[in-house]
Each structure stands twice: as C-alpha cells, then as structure tokens.
Amino acid sequence: MKNKLPTSPYAFSELLARVVKVCVLFLIIMSCTYMLLGMLGYHPKDPGWSHLGYHPVVSNWTGIFGAWMTDLLFSFLGIAAWLLPMIILVPTVRFMVRKEVSLLDGLPFVMLRTFGILLLMASLCTLASIHLSNQSLGFPFTSGGIVGQALSDWMVSWFSLLGSTVLLVTAAGMGCTFYMELSWDSIQNRLGAWVLSTYRGLSALLSSSSEGNNAEERVSERENALASAENSTTKSLKERIRERFEPNFNSVDEEHFSISSGPSLKAVNEESASVHNEQAPSQVLPREDKRKAVPPLVTDIVKPDNVRQETVKGSLPIRDVMSEPSANELSMPPEVVKAQSQNASVMQASAVKEPKKELKIVPLAEAHQPIQSDDQDNNIQNKERRPVRSLRKIPSLDLLDPPELQTDHGYSEEELEDMSRLLESKLKDFGVIAEVVEVNPGPVITRFEIQPAPGVKVSKITNLAKDLARSLAISSVRVVEVIPGKSVVGIEIPNASRQMVRLSEVLNSKPYNEASSRLTLGLGNDIAGNPVVANLAKMPHLLVAGTTGSGKSVGVNAMILSLLFKATPEEVRLMMVDPKMLELSIYEGIPHLLTPVITDMKEAAGGLRWCVGEMERRYRLMAKMGVRNLAGFNDKVKAAEQQGKPLLDPLWNAEEHGEPFGTPAPALETLPYIVVIIDEFADMMMIVGKKVEELIARIAQKARAAGIHLILATQRPSVDVITGLIKANVPTRIAFQVSSKIDSRTILDQSGAENLLGNGDMLYLPAGTSVPNRVHGAFVGDDEVHRVVEAWKQVGAPVYIDAVLNDSGSEGGAASGGLFDDEQDPLYDEAVAFITETRKASISSVQRKMKIGYNRAARMIETMEAAGVVTEAGSNGQREVLAPPPVRG
Numbered sequence: 001m002k003n004k005l006p007t008s009p010y011a012f013s014e015l016l017a018r019v020v021k022v023c024v025l026f027l028i029i030m031s032c033t034y035m036l037l038g039m040l041g042y043h044p045k046d047p048g049w050s051h052l053g054y055h056p057v058v059s060n061w062t063g064i065f066g067a068w069m070t071d072l073l074f075s076f077l078g079i080a081a082w083l084l085p086m087i088i089l090v091p092t093v094r095f096m097v098r099k100e101v102s103l104l105d106g107l108p109f110v111m112l113r114t115f116g117i118l119l120l121m122a123s124l125c126t127l128a129s130i131h132l133s134n135q136s137l138g139f140p141f142t143s144g145g146i147v148g149q150a151l152s153d154w155m156v157s158w159f160s161l162l163g164s165t166v167l168l169v170t171a172a173g174m175g176c177t178f179y180m181e182l183s184w185d186s187i188q189n190r191l192g193a194w195v196l197s198t199y200r201g202l203s204a205l206l207s208s209s210s211e212g213n214n215a216e217e218r219v220s221e222r223e224n225a226l227a228s229a230e231n232s233t234t235k236s237l238k239e240r241i242r243e244r245f246e247p248n249f250n251s252v253d254e255e256h257f258s259i260s261s262g263p264s265l266k267a268v269n270e271e272s273a274s275v276h277n278e279q280a281p282s283q284v285l286p287r288e289d290k291r292k293a294v295p296p297l298v299t300d301i302v303k304p305d306n307v308r309q310e311t312v313k314g315s316l317p318i319r320d321v322m323s324e325p326s327a328n329e330l331s332m333p334p335e336v337v338k339a340q341s342q343n344a345s346v347m348q349a350s351a352v353k354e355p356k357k358e359l360k361i362v363p364l365a366e367a368h369q370p371i372q373s374d375d376q377d378n379n380i381q382n383k384e385r386r387p388v389r390s391l392r393k394i395p396s397l398d399l400l401d402p403p404e405l406q407t408d409h410g411y412s413e414e415e416l417e418d419m420s421r422l423l424e425s426k427l428k429d430f431g432v433i434a435e436v437v438e439v440n441p442g443p444v445i446t447r448f449e450i451q452p453a454p455g456v457k458v459s460k461i462t463n464l465a466k467d468l469a470r471s472l473a474i475s476s477v478r479v480v481e482v483i484p485g486k487s488v489v490g491i492e493i494p495n496a497s498r499q500m501v502r503l504s505e506v507l508n509s510k511p512y513n514e515a516s517s518r519l520t521l522g523l524g525n526d527i528a529g530n531p532v533v534a535n536l537a538k539m540p541h542l543l544v545a546g547t548t549g550s551g552k553s554v555g556v557n558a559m560i561l562s563l564l565f566k567a568t569p570e571e572v573r574l575m576m577v578d579p580k581m582l583e584l585s586i587y588e589g590i591p592h593l594l595t596p597v598i599t600d601m602k603e604a605a606g607g608l609r610w611c612v613g614e615m616e617r618r619y620r621l622m623a624k625m626g627v628r629n630l631a632g633f634n635d636k637v638k639a640a641e642q643q644g645k646p647l648l649d650p651l652w653n654a655e656e657h658g659e660p661f662g663t664p665a666p667a668l669e670t671l672p673y674i675v676v677i678i679d680e681f682a683d684m685m686m687i688v689g690k691k692v693e694e695l696i697a698r699i700a701q702k703a704r705a706a707g708i709h710l711i712l713a714t715q716r717p718s719v720d721v722i723t724g725l726i727k728a729n730v731p732t733r734i735a736f737q738v739s740s741k742i743d744s745r746t747i748l749d750q751s752g753a754e755n756l757l758g759n760g761d762m763l764y765l766p767a768g769t770s771v772p773n774r775v776h777g778a779f780v781g782d783d784e785v786h787r788v789v790e791a792w793k794q795v796g797a798p799v800y801i802d803a804v805l806n807d808s809g810s811e812g813g814a815a816s817g818g819l820f821d822d823e824q825d826p827l828y829d830e831a832v833a834f835i836t837e838t839r840k841a842s843i844s845s846v847q848r849k850m851k852i853g854y855n856r857a858a859r860m861i862e863t864m865e866a867a868g869v870v871t872e873a874g875s876n877g878q879r880e881v882l883a884p885p886p887v888r889g
C-alpha cells in the first residue's frame with residue numbers, strides 16, 4: 001500500500017489547506033483576467049455605476065457585471081485602474097507559491113505591500129488628474145478618477161502645480177519601493193546594462209555600415225566578444241551551481257539561476273532555504289531568519305581561497321570569475337554581487353578572448369639606428385691623407401674620471417609587459433586606441449613603440465604627453481612622432497634609475513677616436529647607449545639652449561674638452577666669451593686661447609669684429625691660392641713645406657708693413673680653426689645691442705670655409721635672443737630641457753624639449769634635418785676640467801693676438817650702439833684723405849698708417865663704404881676707391 005491517503009486529521013487539514021490555496025490562487029488569477037478583459041471591452045455608453053447607460057444592449061464583452069465593475073474602477077481610479085489586475089496578481093502569486101509561510105508570518109509583508117499599493121495608486125491617479133486630459137480617454141470623471149480629482153484639487157491648492165508634481169513623483173517612487181521591495185541599485189544596474197547593450201548594438205550597426213572606420217569596428221567587435229564571453233562565463237558558472245544543486249533542485253526553474261540577469265543569489269538563497277524548510281517543516285522561519293539561515297548552506301560550496309588576485313592591465317587587481325563567490329559576496333546584496341561578477345567576467349573574458357600576445361622586447365641597442373657622425377663618411381679618405389693624432393703631445397684621456405660600473409639592469413620582462421598594458425589602457429582612457437608592438441629598453445629611457453588604430457592622429461598622442469606622464473605617475477613622457485623606417489609612434493618613458501654618461505666613455509669610443517676632424521665634439525650617448533659625436537666643421541655653427549640647471553654648462557664643457565683632446569693650439573684656437581665670469585674662466589691660460597677669456601661685452605663685440613676681419617683676410621688668401629676651404633689651404637701649405645718650397649704670402653705688401661720696398665714676403669703658415677664660444681649670448685645681445693646680431697650673422701654666413709665656427713649658448717630661448725637672423729644662420733641646434741613648448745619651438749622649430757629629463761638630457765638637431773635625436777649628455781665635473789686645463793698649461797702658454805681686443809677699449813659708444821657707425825672718429829677724416837690719396841682701401845694699411853687697432857680701422861672702411869668713398873669688398877676682398885683724391889691747397 002504505497003500510496004496511502006492520509007488518515008490522520010492533521011494530514012487531512014494539511015491537504016485541504018493546500019487545495020484551498022490552489023483554488024484561491026486560481027480564482028484570483030481568473031478574476032484579474034476578467035477585470036482586464038472588462039477594461040479592454042470598456043465602452044463609455046454602457047450602463048454603469050456612474051450613469052444609467054444609453055445602449056439598449058451592453059457592448060462590454062464581459063457583460064453587464066463587467067461593464068459596471070469597469071465603470072466603477074475608471075470612475076474612482078481613472079487610468080490608474082489599468083494597474084490593478086497586475087497589482088493584485090503579482091503579490092498573490094508570490095504569496096501562494098511560497099507555501100510554507102503562514103498568513104500570520106507573511107502579514108507584515110502584506111501590510112507593507114498594501115501600503116505601497118495605496119501610495120502608488122493614489123499618487124498615479126493624482127498625477128494623471130493634474131497632467132492628463134480626459135478628452136481622448138473618455139473616463140466617467142477625470143483621467144485620474146474621483147480619487148485623483150479630489151487629491152489633485154487639494155494638493156494644487158497647497159503645493160502649486162510644480163510642487164505637487166514633485167511630491168507625487170516622490171510618493172509614487174516610495175509606493176513602488178514598498179510594493180516591490182525594490183532595490184534601486186538593481187534598477188540602476190538593469191538600466192545600465194540596458195543602456196550598454198543598446199550602445200553596443202548601435203555601435204556595431206554603425207561600424208558595420210561605415211567602411212574604413214575600423215577603430216570603432218574593433219572596439220565594438222571586442223565589446224561584443226566580451227559580452228558573449230561574459231554570457232558563456234556566466235553559463236559555466238550556472239552549470240556548476242546546477243551540478244551542485246541538481247539532486248535537490250531538479251524542478252527549479254532555470255531562471256532562478258540567472259547570475260547575470262536577475263537576483264540569482266537571492267533566488268538560490270530562497271530555494272535553498274525552502275530545502276531546509278522541507279527537511280524541517282515544523283521550523284517555519286520568518287523571512288529575515290531565513291536569510292540568516294542560508295549562508296551556512298551556500299558557504300558550504302564556497303572556497304574563498306579560490307579567489308585569485310591577478311594583475312592584468314597594470315596594477316588593476318582582477319578577481320578570477322571562474323572561482324566561486326566569496327563569503328564576503330554572500331553577505332552583500334545580490335545586485336552588488338551581480339555587478340561585481342559582471343565586471344569581473346568582462347575583464348576575465350577580455351583576458352580569455354584576447355590571449356596575451358608575446359610582447360616583442362628588443363633592447364634599444366639593437367633597435368636604434370646610431371646617429372651617423374658627420375665625419376664617418378669621410379673617414380677612409382681622410383685617414384689616408386692626415387694623421388689621426390697630432391704629433392704634438394695631447395694630454396691623455398686618463399685625466400677624465402672613468403665611467404661608473406652599471407649595476408642597474410632596468411625593468412624586468414614582466415614589468416615591461418605590465419607597463420605596456422598600462423600604457424595601452426591609459427591611452428584608451430584618453431580616447432586613443434593603440435597597441436604596444438615593441439618595447440625597447442635603454443640605459444636612461446625605455447621606448448614603447450605603439451601602433452595607433454587607423455585614423456588616430458599622432459598629434460593627438462603628442463598633446464597627451466603631459467597627461468600620460470601624470471596618469472602613469474612619472475616625471476615626463478616624450479612622444480616621438482616619427483621613428484625613421486617605421487610606421488609606429490614612440491613613447492619614451494624614463495627608467496626608474498638613470499645611468500650617468502661620463503665624458504671619458506664617449507671620448508674613448510671608436511667614433512671619437514677615429515674621427516679625423518680636429519673639431520670633433522663628444523656630445524653623449526644616444527637612447528640606445530651608442531656614443532654620439534658631431535663634427536663642428538660640418539655644423540658649421542651651433543646653438544645650445546636650455547633652461548637654467550638643465551645641463552648646458554656641463555654640455556659646453558664637454559664640447560670644449562672634446563676639442564682639447566683632439567687638437568693642438570696650432571690646429572684649433574679658441575675665443576671664449578663669458579659674461580657671467582663664471583663658467584669659462586676656468587680655461588684661462590690654456591695655449592689654445594686667442595685672447596684671455598672675454599668677460600667685458602664691449603671687448604666681446606671687438607672680438608667678433610676681429611673674426612670678421614680675419615674671415616675676410618682668409619678669403620683673400622684662399623682666393624689667391626686657388627683653394628676652396630681652410631683644409632685645402634693648410635694641405636697646400638704643408639705639401640709645399642714638405643717639398644722644401646714653402647709658399648710665400650701672396651698678400652704681402654712691404655710698404656704696408658713699413659718694410660722697404662722689395663722686402664721678400666714671409667712664408668705662409670698653416671691656419672688654425674677658430675672656435676668662438678659664447679656662454680651667455682643673451683647678455684651680449686642685451687648689452688651691445690643689434691650690432692652683435694649682425695656680426696654673428698655675418699660670421700655665420702661666410703665663416704665656414706674660413707674655418708671660423710660659433711658655439712652660442714643661452715638659457716633664454718626667447719625670440720628676442722634667438723632671432724630669426726640668428727636662427728637662419730646657425731643651423732645646428734641643441735635643446736636641453738626647457739620650460740615650455742614655445743621655448744622648444746624657438747630652438748628646434750618643434751616641441752619636445754619641454755619633455756626632456758634635465759641633467760644633460762638633450763635633443764640634437766643636425767643642420768638640414770627636421771627629426772631631432774635624443775642624446776643623454778656626457779657629464780664632466782669641474783675637477784676633470786681643472787685637470788685637463790692644468791695639463792695643457794704645462795704644454796705651453798697662450799700666444800694672444802693683441803689686435804683682437806687692443807682698440808676695443810676706445811670704442812666708447814659701444815653700449816649706445818655707436819660702436820661702428822660714427823664718422824665722428826677724430827681720425828676718420830685723416831683716414832679718408834689717406835685712402836683717396838694712396839687709392840688703396842685696405843684695412844691693414846689704415847691700421848698701420850693711423851696706428852690703430854684692426855677693429856677701428858675696419859669700422860672706418862665700412863663707414864667709408866656707407867658714405868660711398870670706397871666700394872664694397874669684391875670676391876678677392878679688394879675695394880676700389882671711388883672718391884677723388886683731396887685737393888692740396
């Protein structure tokens with residue numbers, strides 16, 4: 001007798017209760033359906049509670065009862081009546097299916113919901129009465145019914161139309177919350193999910209329709225992939241929970257387990273609770289207690305240890321969604337758990353969907369093309385022609401401090417991988433879709449080569465340099481727009497610890513040692529650690545600028561020492577101008593100096609003027625010798641010496657030198673290169689004025705062939721110092737760190753120097769190029785400079801050329817701009833008389849005749865040229881005298 005009917009009164013009453021419950025449920029469902037049909041079939045002319053009716057027959061499908069009932073509902077509630085069937089049905093069904101809860105236990109909840117219903121209905125009726133016209137609706141009274149009408153009249157008189165609306169919407173929200181036991185979090189989540197899916201759908205639609213917009217297409221594809229991966233992840237989690245619960249929950253509806261789309265955990269909790277309850281019906285728990293009772297059951301399947309922290313995309317910790325929910329999560333509201341699991345699954349899915357690509361890590365030493373030294377192409381021919389080292393004793397490079405042992409090995413592969421992902425994600429935050437395709441670690445910086453998505457402008461990335469630096473929490477980021485030979489953009493990020501480049505390292509390198517030019521400068525190392533040397537003879541003039549403390553003076557010192565380790569005083573002579581009386585005074589007394597280090601700006605102008613005169617003399621000499629440059633001239637002189645037939649000075653004029661007519665000309669000697677180094681060139685511009693700019697421009701235009709070169713340094717890279725005239729004539733530039741993009745543009749005609757690291761980090765822009773090379777400047781300390789200076793002083797004392805400065809002191813009006821243009825020189829008239837008489841317009845003859853310095857004589861000749869007394873110098877440097885000789889009375 002397996003299926004015995006219950007015989008005890010307890011068993012019968014239980015059966016009866018169950019049957020009654022089902023019947024009541026059925027009745028309520030049918031009543032609500034009837035109500036709904038009645039409302040659908042409503043006709044205003046049917047008889048009803050509010051009127052007798054005009055139709056002989058009732059039109060409502062539900063008969064006269066239905067017509068009456070509908071009329072009653074619409075009369076009282078207006079449009080809100082439509083909600084009634086739903087409002088009755090939903091809680092009833094919920095109450096009925098939860099079979100274990102007695103009416104008494106559920107009473108507080110019923111009351112709460114009822115209160116919610118009343119609040120919701122009343123506020124909806126009133127809102128409808130206030131804002132909806134009844135004309136098209138045709139309800140017996142108003143669109144909000146009698147209830148709405150009464151409440152709206154009262155509320156508007158007290159709170160005005162706007163105030164009532166605000167209050168009613170609030171009341172409706174509250175009613176809804178009570179009625180549905182609603183969590184606004186969950187609404188927010190659902191709304192968010194809906195907006196997201198709509199956006200995905202739309203963007204997928206748009207991207208598929210617009211060809212060429214591949215960037216968006218990739219995003220939307222990726223997002224869709226993430227979404228599907230998310231679903232699949234959710235599903236697998238679903239399946240795993242199902243496996244756990246299968247024996248107990250065979251009949252439980254699939255949707256109760258929907259982790260990502262509903263209050264899944266809550267459903268699981270409730271269902272788990274009911275399992276407990278079935279095991280002990282006698283222990284019916286109120287709802288709150290049930291919740292407390294659930295965790296032990298569920299924690300039973302949770303392994304909190306499985307929660308794995310993974311660092312993907314930099315420092316973002318992501319929980320592995322494949323692990324089961326943590327105990328913590330179980331105490332959270334289900335919506336929060338859902339949101340977290342969604343986030344985590346999206347991230348996990350991205351990791352699953354996009355398997356980590358092997359990041360290509362190529363050290364800069366291999367990836368970076370070393371900067372070609374100007375001298376290197378000529379090396380082979382030059383080596384045959386000239387000895388690489390001068391016979392004269394040049395101090396040993398041992399005087400310099402040796403390079404330090406490099407102990408830092410930079411970033412590990414893992415760190416580089418993480419940084420790449422972080423960089424990608426930060427770029428994405430700023431709206432730039434790009435992929436790191438290669439990483440090049442170097443000794444000072446690491447370069448990330450990124451491939452931007454099609455359509456991304458490189459200027460957008462450049463403009464993000466500062467924001468990127470901030471968001472990556474590093475001092476600076478430099479964007480390299482063009483990497484020769486590649487289609488990628490470079491992002492240069494400083495290493496945590498920087499390796500110092502020592503001058504000894506650069507000067508001991510092959511490129512410096514093999515360079516034949518006596519004007520080879522060791523600048524530092526490139527980003528890959530290769531030495532960078534440059535030939536000043538090819539530059540042929542150099543402008544160095546950078547903010548104070550950026551490493552300019554150290555850089556200039558490194559250049560001067562490069563010259564001192566390469567050339568003897570016979571090969572290179574130096575003129576140093578140091579308005580600050582600080583930086584270059586250290587070189588006082590070395591044999592290379594043409595004059596003592598110039599600190600007086602008037603003398604500096606005189607020095608420049610001497611250079612102009614020397615330049616013109618050299619041009620004349622070269623013209624006579626039929627050579628095109630100083631190297632050619634020196635070669636010819638040396639060759640003649642070696643053959644035992646020294647060449648005689650072709651410009652020799654015995655009379656001019658006060659020698660008797662017929663005195664043989666002296667033999668020609670090789671001419672040294674002259675390098676003029678001006679440490680703070682802005683000061684000179686300020687003190688002496690425009691004339692300096694003109695002189696510099698004049699030297700810069702012509703001096704290359706004559707072997708005269710300028711190195712101009714300034715800490716004020718403004719347009720009044722680095723003028724258009726100077727920029728046009730000084731084509732090679734070095735920018736150390738500057739404070740703004742504008743300063744960088746003034747120096748290099750492009751931004752970038754504002755993102756340098758300081759401490760000798762520089763951008764070197766060779767003449768005729770537009771892509772600057774980043775160089776980490778060579779460091780040389782003051783004590784090293786001292787040692788080299790002392791060594792040279794031991795070799796010999798300087799032979800100063802007095803003419804360079806000897807008459808500059810008499811140029812009283814220099815500061816006022818009257819340095820070169822006064823006809824008021826007391827000797828001017830005498831000089832004009834002398835020239836027009838002898839018909840020889842030569843500076844040296846005026847110099848000798850008047851017993852004045854070169855500068856003053858040259859100035860007089862120029863004034864005569866301006867006055868039309870003499871012509872301008874021809875290609876051979878000669879001038880014709882135009883004015884007639886003075887009339888002798």
Ligand SMILES: Nc1ncnc2c1ncn2[C@@H]1O[C@H](COP(=O)(O)OP(=O)(O)OP(=O)(O)O)[C@@H](O)[C@H]1O
Nearest residue numbers: 547548549550551552553554715759760777778779
């Ligand atoms: N190549 C380098 N490597 C490492 N550190 C350097 C380098 N060059 C300069 N520095 C550091 O920067 C400091 C400032 O350098 P320097 O005096 O050359 O700057 P500056 O631009 O000439 O400043 P100012 O215009 O005020 O004289 C130096 O004392 C040194 O510590």
